[in-house]
Every structure is written in structure tokens, then in C-alpha cells.
Amino acid sequence: MNPAQPALxxxxxxxxxxxxxxxxxxxxxxxxxxxxRSGPIRMAIRCERDEVAAALWLxxxxxxxxxxxxxxxxxxxxxGTDLLRRWIKPQIIFEHDGHAPFLALPQPxxxxxxxxxxxxxxxxxxHQYLMAHAAVVERNGFAAxxxxxxxxxxxxxxxxxxxxxxxxxxxEMTLIDPASCNILGLAxxxxxxxASIDIMRSFAPDAVFGPIVPDTKKGTVAHLRxxxxxxxxxxxxxxxxxxxxxxxxxxxxxxxxxxxxxxxFLQLAENAFNYAALGRQGFEVLGEVIDMSDCLHFRYxxxxxxxxxxxxxxxxxxxxxxxxxxx
Amino acid sequence: MKTDxxxxxxxxxxxxxxxxxxxWDQVIRLARVANVLAxxxxxxxxxxxxEQVPQAPRDHLIAARLLGQRQxxxxxxxxxxxxxxxxxxxxxxxxxxxxxxxxxNLSLSRGRMFGDIDLLFRREDLPEAESTLILHxxxxxxxxxxxxxxxxQWMHELPPLTHIKRHSVLDVHHNILPATARHPPDAxxxxxxxxxxxxxxxxxxxxPADMVxxxxxxxxxxxxxxxxxxxxxxxxxxxxxxxxxxxxxxTLSERAGLLHLRRPLCYAVRMCTTMLGTPVPNDIVRELRxxxxxxLSLMDAIYQRALRADHPLSNDRWTPLARWxxxxxxxxxRMPPHLLAAHLARKIxxxxxxxxxxxxxxxxxxxxx
Numbered sequence: 001m002n003p004a005q006p007a008l009x010x011x012x013x014x015x016x017x018x019x020x021x022x023x024x025x026x027x028x029x030x031x032x033x034x035x036x037r038s039g040p041i042r043m044a045i046r047c048e049r050d051e052v053a054a055a056l057w058l059x060x061x062x063x064x065x066x067x068x069x070x071x072x073x074x075x076x077x078x079x080g081t082d083l084l085r086r087w088i089k090p091q092i093i094f095e096h097d098g099h100a101p102f103l104a105l106p107q108p109x110x111x112x113x114x115x116x117x118x119x120x121x122x123x124x125x126x127h128q129y130l131m132a133h134a135a136v137v138e139r140n141g142f143a144a145x146x147x148x149x150x151x152x153x154x155x156x157x158x159x160x161x162x163x164x165x166x167x168x169x170x171x172e173m174t175l176i177d178p179a180s181c182n183i184l185g186l187a188x189x190x191x192x193x194x195a196s197i198d199i200m201r202s203f204a205p206d207a208v209f210g211p212i213v214p215d216t217k218k219g220t221v222a223h224l225r226x227x228x229x230x231x232x233x234x235x236x237x238x239x240x241x242x243x244x245x246x247x248x249x250x251x252x253x254x255x256x257x258x259x260x261x262x263x264x265f266l267q268l269a270e271n272a273f274n275y276a277a278l279g280r281q282g283f284e285v286l287g288e289v290i291d292m293s294d295c296l297h298f299r300y301x302x303x304x305x306x307x308x309x310x311x312x313x314x315x316x317x318x319x320x321x322x323x324x325x326x327x
Numbered sequence: 328m329k330t331d332x333x334x335x336x337x338x339x340x341x342x343x344x345x346x347x348x349x350x351w352d353q354v355i356r357l358a359r360v361a362n363v364l365a366x367x368x369x370x371x372x373x374x375x376x377x378e379q380v381p382q383a384p385r386d387h388l389i390a391a392r393l394l395g396q397r398q399x400x401x402x403x404x405x406x407x408x409x410x411x412x413x414x415x416x417x418x419x420x421x422x423x424x425x426x427x428x429x430x431x432n433l434s435l436s437r438g439r440m441f442g443d444i445d446l447l448f449r450r451e452d453l454p455e456a457e458s459t460l461i462l463h464x465x466x467x468x469x470x471x472x473x474x475x476x477x478x479x480q481w482m483h484e485l486p487p488l489t490h491i492k493r494h495s496v497l498d499v500h501h502n503i504l505p506a507t508a509r510h511p512p513d514a515x516x517x518x519x520x521x522x523x524x525x526x527x528x529x530x531x532x533x534x535p536a537d538m539v540x541x542x543x544x545x546x547x548x549x550x551x552x553x554x555x556x557x558x559x560x561x562x563x564x565x566x567x568x569x570x571x572x573x574x575x576x577x578t579l580s581e582r583a584g585l586l587h588l589r590r591p592l593c594y595a596v597r598m599c600t601t602m603l604g605t606p607v608p609n610d611i612v613r614e615l616r617x618x619x620x621x622x623l624s625l626m627d628a629i630y631q632r633a634l635r636a637d638h639p640l641s642n643d644r645w646t647p648l649a650r651w652x653x654x655x656x657x658x659x660x661r662m663p664p665h666l667l668a669a670h671l672a673r674k675i676x677x678x679x680x681x682x683x684x685x686x687x688x689x690x691x692x693x694x695x696x
Binding site (some may be wrong): 040042070072073098099125127128277279281 | 352355356360381384387389391393394400
């Protein structure tokens, strides 16, 4: 079986956000009629703030948009708080269909809040998938899942890989279809923090960043635009092939260490938002994903070394696939 | 009033086949706000229509259904733990509402989401029940002295008990209406008629008529209708289910008189029939009309708004007023005027000053990865 299967029938030339004029974009945003599609998820976004429109323009221009009045998975609204706050330390609040899951944040964090809020919607409601907090990238139809706690360099590694030939499925959330165990892509912007931002700037000088937001709870954050090809191929699913737990360690030589499958299972389960909610199904799907994947620890300090190692893995997997050896 | 595709679907599941994607967009949002998404998914699955729903909305139905099925398992396991804990003190486990529907395996329990397990005890058993439950890990966490007194002196329940490890919440009642209400029903009458479940020895539920009456008095005495449509749909299903049994309607009418609950039953029957098309014998509708009070058509207009999903898609300009008036009415029914005045003054004071009445941890800070 060809591991890469289109998950949804996409129209040949969908209208993208770039087809709107900036006036049209702002008008749609004002009325909650900007319906952005990233993979299987349609987000109807409402926001009157120009800087958010500008950030969307910068980071989401290649995403298909849908005509208002159809179906959106989530209706989100980013708005200012009360009148007094409009003048003194203005704040911004994220609402999903009238419900605010988070406290308000300072206004300069508006776009980051929108990104986090949209992630929250998916993590909180999309139990039709097994969801793991992990980055996931693809090569030749095979997916490498990178689960890791914040600070392990997961997003940096993911950003580097997708600028060197790997396809971005997701930087934040791995969606696994329980029926097939295939991975669905979102291809949303990559969230980078602190030093990673400058590292990526020098690693990929052509990379496009959204607003740089200092002083968030986790320091300075910025969102990196997803490669165009990843966005255009977002509906191609991928077969789980590797589960790699990355760890950045200053000065470390790149090392891959095989990991016992039972401990990979437990660690991936710990990173799966809705593992418990899915009960037996969650257990079975996770088990299958582990069965079909090589489970590895990966220590690295240089991104170029890391990419060489990942490319070797991809070449090896492709050769195995051609000679018909079961993964 | 606005047309409401969710109500349409709740009245008649087969409407699903004619819905556009735009209709589904509304239905999913309204059903999520009203906490009936899982129930809707179960209805569509039973009718064999779930597979015909377009994929994007169907995914949300599937997701909600999975959570509902998971909660069902967890709920049953927790009920058995409560039963075992209480059995040690020779106390019966009498379940109310969601927990009762689940344990009795009534069809309305499919996809019915509930947060707390409601229990009913004789008032004299309350201290022992409370200490037994505390011994088994259910504690009333951070509740202010004022709230402790509010519950214990005036209300018909204890402050909620939360399990220290599993975080399950028990609401321990000694009646179904506050002690301060004008005509509280006699809880002994309810307990006398409670029925032991054949599949769960030691677990009891109210008799069918009392189950309906409790659901009605809960919905039509309460002022906060966050789950109003879900609860109305409970009543609709209880009436449809038990209404087919011989003698049910006569018993219902008799028990309503005995328990002083004719008025909430009157509202329940009116709202079920008008909003959800529940079949109710005509003589019952006529008989109950007398107990609806003088402003029955005003109450109809208020409830028809307040019992919908609380969402801009189904609210009209009168909805906020309708909800507010029910909030005030609920307090009026709950306490004599001098207590009410003192209680509301205290609430308003805390709201104005922005001081927390007691520490809450409801607000989350977004995860920032």
C-alpha cells in the first residue's frame, strides 16, 4: 500500500487567503467570516484588530479559505476586554463560541493567544483522533513523531527539518486517525521560543516570522510560517515510522539510542492529551503506532548533524520499503 | 423567536437528512453549549443516521459520543464505589438524576453528560452519611464559613464533596427542595417509594413518577439554566419512556399533589409538549393548567427563551431578561424575603468589590509551548 493517501478530496485550485485583498480580509475578520482550513480543521475567526489581520496575512496566506455560511469546526473570537482596559494596559481575551477558556493577556500577545486558543480548541474537542503533544514531520510517506516536554528543542528541530526537505505535518499536535493509524497534518505555523528564534533566523535566513512577542509566560515567542509545500500537501496523510524523543544538549555529539517499546508506549501515552478519554481505543491505537515504529532517543547539539541523521533514517526506511521488508 | 435547528432535530431526528452544512454548523455549536452533543450523537446512531451526517460535523458527534461512553463507564464505577462505601455503614445508596438514569440503565442515560453524583438520605442519616463519605475520601474542600452555614441551615444539600484522588463530586441531599422553600415536599415520601435496582443491589432510584417530579422541580425552581435544554430533554425522555406504562399518568398526578409539586409539573408538561413535542394525554395537560398560576402565558414566553441553548444563534432580545427574571424567581422560591435580601446583598457586595468569596481555581492560564 502506498503509505501516503489523500485524506480529503481537495479542489484543484482552492481559494487561499492570499486571494483576498487586505480590506476583504479585515471585513471577513470583523464579521467572524474568515474560515481558514488547516488540514481537517476549519476555523472561523473573528477579530477587529489590525495587527492580528497583518499577522494572519503574513503567516496564513497560502491556506485555503472557505466561503462563510458553511461549516466551521470552531468559531473563535479575539476581542478586547472592558472599556476601562481599552486605555490602561489593554488586554485581549480569546473566546470559543462565547466561552473564554483562558484569562485575558496583554494586548501585544494577541496573535500568540489566537494560536494557543486554536490549539486548545483542537486538543479539547477533537476526540475523533488520538492526539499527542508532539511535533510530526514526513519524508516519503513516513512520519517521524517527536514527542517531548517543552524546552527539549522539539520545535527547533522540527523547524530545521522542514527547512531541509522534510514535510511539516504539525509542530504542536500529532493527530492520529484511529481507524487507519495514519497521521493527519495541520501544517500550522511553528511556535518558537527565546534563543530558538535567532537560531532559526540564521539557520534558515529566508524563514518568515510573525510578530515577535516578548514577556509572555514562557519568555519571547514567535511563530514561523509553514513551508508552502507542506501547506499545499496537508491532506496527504503519513504512516507512523519513527517515534523519536529529542533532547538538546550543549556540546553533545548526535546520538540515536534505541528505546524499549514499552517505555516509548508509556512516554507517548503521557504526551497524549486524550489517551485516557479514549479508553480502550486509545490503548489499542497507541499500541499499533508503537508496533509499526522504531522508537529512539536522540541527543544532539547541532542542527546540521541532526538533519544528517534524520536523512539517513529516511534513506534506510525507503530502501526497506522498496525491498518489501515490513516496517 | 428565531428558528433553532437544534430544537428541530431534537423533536425529530430524521430532520438530520435534510440539513445543509450551514445547519450543521449551528446544530453542533448549539448542542455543545447546551451540553447535548453526545446525546444527539447517540440518537443519530440509534436511528442509523450518524453515517449519513457529512464528515466534518460527524467528527464532532463521534468525538462527543466517545466522551459520553467514557463517562458512562467512569460513572458506573464511581457509583459502585459510593455504594460500597455506604454499605459499610448500612446506609442505602439512593441516586437522583443523571446517576439514577445511568444506574437504572434508562435509555435517556445514553450520551447524557453529568458532573456530579446526586444522593438522597433521610435527614437523620445525614451526619453518618457525611462522615462515612469523608472517611472514604470525599471531602468538602475550600468552602467559606458563610457557605457552610448557607448550605447546612437553609439548603437541602451539603456543600459538594470531592474525592481527594479521583475528583469525583457527590451532592448529598436530604430533600429535593430547600428547607426554606414555601412548601418543601416530604422527603420521606420519596424514600418510601424508592426502588432497588435488580442489577445493582444496595442501589436505589426514585419511583418513575417521583423521578419525573424531581426532574421537573429541579428545572423549574432553579434559576441558573446552563443545562436547561438538557434537563428539559431529560423530562421529555422520561415522559416518553414511562408514559407507556399502565397507570403512570394517574400516579404522576397523584404524587404531584402529595409532594406539592403540581406547579413545576405543569410547566414541565407545557414546555415539553410545546418545545419538544412530547406526547402527553390531553386530560393531564388540562388538569395541570389550573396549577400554573395566573401568568401562565408570561411564564411560557419566559421559559421558551430561557430553556434554549444559551447562544447568540438562539437568543433573541428578550432572552437576557427572561433568564434574569428566572434567576430572581428561583431565589424568591428558595428563601423567605429577609434571608433573600441578606444573601443577595452579600453576593452583590462581592461582585462590586471584586473580592473573591472564596478561592477558585477555575481560571486557567493558556498552555504556552
